[in-house]
Amino acid sequence: MKHFAVMFFIIALWCTALPSLQSIGFGDGVHAAVGEESKEESVEESAPSFESVQPLSVRVKTEKEDLHLSIEEYTARALSAVMAEDAPTEALKAQAVAIRSFALHRLNNPCHEDFDVCVNPNCCYPLSNTPAVLCVKAASDTKGQILCYENEAVLGLSHLSSCICTESYGDCPYLQSVPVYNEEQFECYKTHYSFEEALLATELSLDLASLPDKLEDWVDHIEFTSGNRVKTVSVCGKSFSGGEFSHLLGLDSLCFTVNTNANGFDVVCYGSGSGYGLSRCTAMLMGAEGKDYREILSCFYPETELRFIKD
Numbered sequence: 429m430k431h432f433a434v435m436f437f438i439i440a441l442w443c444t445a446l447p448s449l450q451s452i453g454f455g456d457g458v459h460a461a462v463g464e465e466s467k468e469e470s471v472e473e474s475a476p477s478f479e480s481v482q483p484l485s486v487r488v489k490t491e492k493e494d495l496h497l498s499i500e501e502y503t504a505r506a507l508s509a510v511m512a513e514d515a516p517t518e519a520l521k522a523q524a525v526a527i528r529s530f531a532l533h534r535l536n537n538p539c540h541e542d543f544d545v546c547v548n549p550n551c552c553y554p555l556s557n558t559p560a561v562l563c564v565k566a567a568s569d570t571k572g573q574i575l576c577y578e579n580e581a582v583l584g585l586s587h588l589s590s591c592i593c594t595e596s597y598g599d600c601p602y603l604q605s606v607p608v609y610n611e612e613q614f615e616c617y618k619t620h621y622s623f624e625e626a627l628l629a630t631e632l633s634l635d636l637a638s639l640p641d642k643l644e645d646w647v648d649h650i651e652f653t654s655g656n657r658v659k660t661v662s663v664c665g666k667s668f669s670g671g672e673f674s675h676l677l678g679l680d681s682l683c684f685t686v687n688t689n690a691n692g693f694d695v696v697c698y699g700s701g702s703g704y705g706l707s708r709c710t711a712m713l714m715g716a717e718g719k720d721y722r723e724i725l726s727c728f729y730p731e732t733e734l735r736f737i738k739d
């Protein structure tokens with residue numbers, strides 16, 4: 429009981445701090461983006477023309493068939509799978525560049541046998557069969573453009589929504605945690621789940637013979653990452669990584685709180701997706717207020733440069 433009360437206090441304190449933390453982080457992020465604008469402009473001016481770009485082929489493994497797509501078709505179809513075409517144009521363009529960079533990174537750093545990318549959203553980008561017109565246009569408007577870190581195409585990860593900040597992807601220098609906008613207005617930002625005690629015990633394969641009598645005593649320790657996601661959580665003495673807990677319960681993200689109710693537990697998720705790289709909700713908010721796609725990219729992938737694929 430004591431441990432749970434401490435945990436709840438920490439979570440409550442963290443939730444209370446959300447608005448102020450977001451307003452602080454938001455300002456820093458935009459400032460950094462604007463500061464890098466001139467560098468990116470100079471890179472673009474010296475880049476070769478679009479006509480010199482050679483078509484690159486991406487081998488895609490889907491459930492039904494294996495595809496060979498030009499990198500531009502792959503970009504448009506993946507973009508259409510993850511963003512609505514009525515999203516702000518600059519947000520679409522930013523996501524397009526991230527996807528194209530991701531594909532080239534996979535080509536240069538193979539992690540699949542006999543193909544370059546899959547369509548599992550937990551590994552690569554999903555793919556739309558028929559890309560929306562405005563997604564094709566956003567891909568075309570950024571044709572050949574990629575983000576590079578030390579002359580290598582970056583791993584252009586992205587996700588739907590984040591709370592306070594994105595998550596660091598290991599030690600990857602351009603995928604460290606950065607602040608996001610307040611994304612509360614998006615439906616995907618907050619998701620509620622309820623689990624009766626028997627269901628939670630089953631889903632987590634808990635030892636039914638040694639469950640505490642009081643629900644308040646079930647969850648007795650929770651540890652957070654620097655990106656405000658759950659790193660580890662202990663339930664009835666059994667330790668889970670945030671990823672294991674989230675996967676077993678089918679949660680939307682690793683940023684969640686656990687509280688008791690009359691019949692079991694309420695779990696509330698903040699944000700949606702891996703938390704790595706570009707947050708599409710913040711990208712849309714930035715695009716809606718007139719930010720250029722290069723500013724959006726600078727926020728989420730700092731220290732990178734916008735280049736064209738070389739011929």
Ligand SMILES: [Zn+2]
Binds near residue numbers: 540545546548552
């Ligand atoms: Zn994959």
